[in-house]
Amino acid sequence: MRLALVASDGPRAQEARHALADAHDWVAPEEAEALVVLGGDGYMLHVLHGMLDNDRVIPAFGVNHGTVGFLMNKPRSSRHLIERIEKAKPISITPLKMTAVTNAGTEHSFHAINEVSLLRETRQTAKLEVRVNDKLRMPELSCDGVLVATPAGSTAYNLSAHGPILPLDSKLLALTPISPFRPRRWRGAILPEKSRVTFTVLQPDKRPVAAVADQKEVRDISEVRVAVAHDRKLTLLFDRASSLDERIFAEQFQV
Known part of the structure; x- marks a missing residue:
């Protein structure tokens, strides 16, 4: 799979980007089949909006190096990142x-x-x-x-x-x-x-x-x-144990 790696300017995201530099043969975003996004929810929204603006939408796997990380996956060992992406559950969202x-x-x-x-x-x-x-x-x-x-x-x-x-x-x-x-x-x-x-x-x-x-x-x-906008569907990739639909459902039981 041709993967691209992008990261926010935050120090945690930049540190993670450096750690992942040799974990895969990364390609440029315009050549990628999927995108690995390091940062928080705000940066993920920024990246997704960039896809919408450029009319090139590819799946995105976010890794949380921000605050809440509702749209992101939990950070884990870089050794298993590619395997996680291959096994990830795709979630379609429509803006x-x-x-x-x-x-x-x-x-x-x-x-x-x-x-x-x-x-x-x-x-x-x-x-x-x-x-x-x-x-x-x-x-x-x-x-x-x-x-x-x-x-x-x-x-x-x-x-x-x-x-x-x-x-x-x-x-x-x-x-x-x-x-x-x-x-x-x-x-x-x-x-x-x-x-x-x-x-x-x-x-x-x-x-x-x-x-x-x-x-x-x-x-x-x-x-x-x-x-x-039914013509602008986006795809987020999540670890199957903690996908976006499960997180939204679980929010109804938070007190």
Whole structure:
């Protein structure tokens, strides 16, 4: 198997990269069949976004040398790395596509592996209209923000905002408000993954809103459209004893 090795700038990841330098006949990423990623979740997201941007997607086996490492495998002896990759369980994840239109009429499109978030830019509460599949579902949501999360991202920002954990194979999306003011008791919705969600910013001059697709931000937006990008599937490789679907399922029993 033609494998490439990439690492974040963190000292632990760089130390691991040096230790693995002679463990395999590494090739350049553009020639590889799979990618070994050393770092944390943030670096893995960076690498996956690079694949999406370059229209060349290959499986990625992450080794955690960051903090949480939810998208990564545990670091072990470098002698067994190739064997682990050969025996790894492939997990397919599908990102979201965000199309954001600014108040000036400029359109920006980005992909999100975890979630698309709308966030107020000032002390003023955001006011949003929410449509699902072109049908008006909420004429006015007053909040600090709102997000749409994939199953893979449901244990990240979505969970911190008290959104539901979605099993990886559920084919669902989480629509979760962030500190809702009106309607105060609305806790969000669970949507089929084929859903198209449109947010329209009410009073955009007085109450400016930013849209964020994972780490990519667009400010002063008037409208955001979110849908699953079925043509952009990604593949992560995991040790079979601790794959991503098992981790997401186990999160439901954490106290």
